[in-house]
Amino acid sequence: MSVEPEVPIVQVEEVRENPVLYKIISSDNHVFTISEHAVKLSKTLWDLITNLGLTAENALDNPIPVENVNGKNMETIVQFCERHKYDEEEPEYTNYIREFVLPEWDRQLLSIDNEELFQLILATNYLDIQKLMDYCCRVIGDMAKDKTPEELRIIYGIPTDAEDDALERSASDSPGPSG
Amino acid sequence: MTSTSSPFPLFHLPHVVLSEVFNSTTPDEIIRISFCSKRAALIIKYTSGKWKKGKELELVLQGTQPSVVNYDEFLLLSISHISEAEDQRQLVNLKIGESIVPVDTSNMVTYWADKLKGVRSVMEYVMDIFNSEIETFYITKNATSTEIHYIFQWMAKRKTVFSVCFLNCNNVTTEDLNFFLRNIQISKVACLYGRFPETYRYQRNLFWTFPRGLVNLENGLWMRMSHLLTMNCRFITVMNVPFTNKEINCFLKKWQAGEACPLLKYLQFGFEILLNLEEMVKGLDGVKVPDDIIREYKTFPDKTITLPGGYDIKRNDGTMAT
Numbered sequence: 001m002s003v004e005p006e007v008p009i010v011q012v013e014e015v016r017e018n019p020v021l022y023k024i025i026s027s028d029n030h031v032f033t034i035s036e037h038a039v040k041l042s043k044t045l046w047d048l049i050t051n052l053g054l055t056a057e058n059a060l061d062n063p064i065p066v067e068n069v070n071g072k073n074m075e076t077i078v079q080f081c082e083r084h085k086y087d088e089e090e091p092e093y094t095n096y097i098r099e100f101v102l103p104e105w106d107r108q109l110l111s112i113d114n115e116e117l118f119q120l121i122l123a124t125n126y127l128d129i130q131k132l133m134d135y136c137c138r139v140i141g142d143m144a145k146d147k148t149p150e151e152l153r154i155i156y157g158i159p160t161d162a163e164d165d166a167l168e169r170s171a172s173d174s175p176g177p178s179g
Numbered sequence: 180m181t182s183t184s185s186p187f188p189l190f191h192l193p194h195v196v197l198s199e200v201f202n203s204t205t206p207d208e209i210i211r212i213s214f215c216s217k218r219a220a221l222i223i224k225y226t227s228g229k230w231k232k233g234k235e236l237e238l239v240l241q242g243t244q245p246s247v248v249n250y251d252e253f254l255l256l257s258i259s260h261i262s263e264a265e266d267q268r269q270l271v272n273l274k275i276g277e278s279i280v281p282v283d284t285s286n287m288v289t290y291w292a293d294k295l296k297g298v299r300s301v302m303e304y305v306m307d308i309f310n311s312e313i314e315t316f317y318i319t320k321n322a323t324s325t326e327i328h329y330i331f332q333w334m335a336k337r338k339t340v341f342s343v344c345f346l347n348c349n350n351v352t353t354e355d356l357n358f359f360l361r362n363i364q365i366s367k368v369a370c371l372y373g374r375f376p377e378t379y380r381y382q383r384n385l386f387w388t389f390p391r392g393l394v395n396l397e398n399g400l401w402m403r404m405s406h407l408l409t410m411n412c413r414f415i416t417v418m419n420v421p422f423t424n425k426e427i428n429c430f431l432k433k434w435q436a437g438e439a440c441p442l443l444k445y446l447q448f449g450f451e452i453l454l455n456l457e458e459m460v461k462g463l464d465g466v467k468v469p470d471d472i473i474r475e476y477k478t479f480p481d482k483t484i485t486l487p488g489g490y491d492i493k494r495n496d497g498t499m500a501t
Contacts, residue, residue, distance in 0.1 A: 113185065114185050114186060114187040114188075115185055117187065118187060118188055118191070118192075121192065121196060122192075122193070122196075125193060125195070125196050133196070133199055134199070134203070137196075137199045137200045137202065137203035138203045140187060140189070140200050140203065141200055141203030141204040141208070142203075143187060144204050144208040144211070144212065145208070147208075147211065148211065148271075148284035148285060149211050149212070149214035149215050149271070149273070149284055150271065150284060152208075152211055152212050152215055153215040153216070154186060155186060155187065156186060156187055156188070156189035156190070156212070156215070157185075157186030157187065157188045157189065157190075158189065158190060158212075158215040158216055158218075158219050159216060159218070160216055161216050161217050161218075164216060164217070164218050
């Protein structure tokens, strides 16, 4: 289980209140430490830790490899989880989604390129971090605010009907796996 | 915010994530996205989301003004006659149902040569996208007789129970009103206001038996005691009822015995004649409350009514009414 880190450990935030730390290795072999309270925000990671029987004594000796998430996204995720580890449960938002204002710290964290945001939300989905999922979705949803269908097509990279038809034609013209 | 250097590939997201993104948008934005392409509309249609669980679609039918389809407070699409378009060069052609329609995409006003066809097409488009019926109808004083006739026929063809209907009767014909009362079921709130057709005469109908929430009629001359006895509604307000003291007394006795309007919380009748309280409460074994005793009753979570004095009567299950 133990994997030797190939790059220096990224210490995202000093953890004073809770001494239990875990190590996570990203797909590109970056190693992160994360506190127990923070890692609990990820259902996937916490289930893994529980199933592996990691404890305060052996956690740091048994880094958890996460092959679906690269170092850049993992750094954002660890920062997010450490930031929000003591948050109280937020009330479920009503239909009036715009009433919820994304905190400035999180808005800054998620001010990233659309491609990075796409990868981050995939990682968030894989690691099952509901709060970060809500925040990412909020950022993506906000892109639609006050936009026309023509603008939305560009913002969300939605092909026109003609482009969809062309794609479909080229897909049906291309030879299959055996062809 | 995020860089605009590259598009965000929304429809490359896994289905479950896409559903969460849709939950973070508003219903009007969902409709705008649906117009991006046929595939976009299909994906939205087959992606679950909280907007599809709500039953908040409503039509506001207005003759001289644009009619509107809303999702709760969100305006989804307006329907105007093409002659209302100020500058058609600014409009974008979008497909709604089988029609290609000029649309002002800055405010989502759709322009139609046949406005009634527009109302139907827009309603059916929105219902298809949200996979939900339009359950609330505001038929305003501006709605024409033709529009009202059309919408009643359309509602009846849906073969469903609607939730809420506010109907201004100023321009409704006798025939259409009878059709409405006989063929359209409203489960929660039914408000009929404005002038009834002068030639309107009561015909047998089941209108009274359906609403469970609120019935509000500005003109109740056509109401019969037999209607009231078939009702089971929480809030009833009817003006100009033709009931006599004896009929009211009879109704109250049936209520006391648990044989009339068991859900009733609030009943208000307006009379054209002055009634006699003694005759109305005769034999009810109630208690007269002095006028200097003022009591508040909560009708809705945010609304109370104040009653000075009154006359308390008790139902056989202990429920008190004043």
